[in-house]
Amino acid sequence: MGSNGVFVKRAMVIGGGIAGISASIDLGNGGYEVVLVEKLPSIGGRMLQLSETFPTLDCAQCTLTPKTVETGQHPKIKLLMYSEVEQVEGKAGNFVVTVRKKAGYVDWEKCTGCGLCQQKCPSKSPSEFDRGMGLGKAIYTLSPQAVPNKPVINPSHCRYFKEKKCRVCEKICPVGAIDYEQQDRFVKENVGAIVTAVGFDLIPKESFGEYGYGEVQDVIDGLAFERLNSASGPTTGEIRRPSDGKIPKEVVFIQCTGSRDPERYMPYCSRVCCMYTAKHARLYKHKVHDGQAYIFYMDIRSTGKGYEEFIQQGMEEEGILYLRGRVSRIFRDGEKVIVWGVDTLTGKKVEVSADMVVLATAIVSQKNTKELAGKLGIKTDDYGFLTEAERKLRPVETDVEGIYIAGCAQGPKDIADAVAHANAAASKVQGLFAKHKDV
Amino acid sequence: MKIELTRQKVHNEFAKKVELISGQNLFACYQCGNCTAGCPVAFAMEVGPHEVIRYTLLGLEDEAVGVNTFWLCASCLQCTSRCPKGIDIARVMDALRMVVLRKKERKDHIQIPEFPEGFLEKVPQIALVSGFRKFLS
């Protein structure tokens, strides 16, 4: 109960990806106040990094932006951006969550989102958002359509923080919003229910010794390919390989990189790679008509509506060559990247001199999901994914009343399933709130 | 080309013997072919190591021992080190060799009288000892 015995009917959603946003909008529309906590400077999550989504090949930004804008403008949703959950106390109906608002060194009250600081910032470092495919500024927003469209400074890339030089952004800002002295702040939120939708990460390609330990430049992972294909990405949407910027004519896609591999990496199936690899190959062929795409696979898992047809269309219309077998080794040979794989359907060893290789790396939990779960008092499995209350019948609840889970934080899933999951979590919250009478 | 499977044929005595000598579970192989993809001598094999394992699991003894695959295996352990299911394929290859060589009507894979002139003097002892271990009964 709240401080005066009242069950607080406010919800907190941790994570501003598509699952977090969907849950927040549902709860907001249901009439409840929502506090959305997001650790990045803008909401949108992984979908912001994507170029097009399967099976419709809709532009990811076009589908996502209406949702992020709706969230940003919703009267019931309060955004706590660039923030992380520090501590959780209490129980259902009266959680007291301490949130750390990280110092972004920009006063968002004053900032108008004009973007001048980003234009003029002289510092360029490999951008995490672009998966190292391109360079980003020290003061940045994640994308041109970011919601909120206000920047933060990354002190480890910023010349002022590293060498006490520059200060260009401060000089150029028309409203004086730059504040290098800003500190982390703590706020306390009193909520009745929490939805945890902190999303996923990819196993780093540096983990794979047989694929070069990440040192072969033209071996990239799926999200990096998304950035190459994005109009807002480092190559403005042209498929160019990282090492020399040439357009690759022979591209090898490898599914199950680090998935279904109990001996060395993750034993589970990452669920979305079959579909997004087919999507990548098709998008590649749309842009490079005389290129050849090879996909090394073990099985094709295309279970959703329209998915199997999508895969078959790729084979029949785009001439993508599917080779059933794994890849044992990848190494650089001059300008080419040599791929040693096998086609088990003919039984033959296969060698491809590729221009570029795209690895469909395994989906793993975010690094601090386990720590967050500890703060919430909920469980994770051996791989850091949040554990549901019952594997089949209670997929969005946890063992703790009032705490719910949504999206890829519970396990790998595609966008449609993540949204359904989030809608379910919001519905459970509303069910919980309905049980307690208003005062 | 057609094979008829029954519960006696699948995982039969031959397959069980191979599993016993190698200590590996053949059912664990999901035929990803990683072993064949990384094998340095697969270019000379009639079928890759993953196929021989498949033949063995299906109980097809004649097909399994009739190929040159395990005779060409150099026991370099590249397959074992990369198998995602943790199967020691090199041990399975050695087990297949042993199954053939331990039979009563065995035919040794190499015949010493057939060596060319001067071969035995030129080749280092390691090659002879290991070769005789692997290819003679």
Place this chain on the structure above:
Amino acid sequence: MPACAKARPYALCGWECQMDYLYFPGCTLYTKAKNFDQTARDCSLRLGFELKELKEWTCCGATFPLATDNIMALLPPSRILAKAREEGTALTTLCAICFNVIKRTNRLIQQDGEKRDKINNFIEKNYQGDLQVLHYLEILKREIGFPQLKEKVKKPLAGLKTAAYYGCMLLRPFEEMGFDDKEKPTLFEDFLEALGAKATEFPYKIECCGSFQSVGSPDVATECAYRILGSAIKNGAEAMVSTCPMCTFNIDHKQSDIKQKYLDFNPIPVFYFTQLLGISMGLDYQTLGFEQNAVDPLPLLKEKGFL
């Protein structure tokens, strides 16, 4: 006495302290690869430790038995281990194959109590698996250290582009050998850099030369050797370095066979790593056994000014 000598009873610094290792040469090093054995012994003296050959030893068996029910094949290496343990606590060897067999047998004895008892019963010993088995390169790295090795180098092998060929037995299975990263090892390259040479990376450095097939299917082994040499030469290597008489047989002695099949193949010399170590330590080149190398390395060494 320097502080290091207190921390470790033996130190390489010119003091009288010496670290002795029991040494298992193996059959081939005694004969066809005598140059490997002799240079190792000479170099070790220069570096302050001695290789003490085991009083009695037999062939190690040349291949670790992969059939789980083959205990007879485990007896020779077990005897070697048991006898070595009676004489000391650390055993070293140079041949990668012997190293693989002995180390894997040692691990098996440590872990499988039933087999350990059976073996001990048969060979009438009581060996419990507590001998440390090291490769000579591990001694150079861990006990001496490559920076200290660098200081002892009298003739740096400047400008010699060598490709370090690891082969398979040194690295695999990684869980048992623990020698270096099985996909991207660097120990050999660090060793070459310490000697002042330029280590050439090439993708085939961990691929098997086909050695165990030298008797069964020699053509296959020749083809494997050709690919390895081809890859090294393509990446700029002027010489290869090996630590296994079997690998050397394939990539050195068989170069004449390769030349017959691939007419545009240009032979390059193959050294044992102790031969290069010997040159850099300033040993007389005539004691380094180059007459046993199939492809004559002297022209290259003269050209580089090391002689």
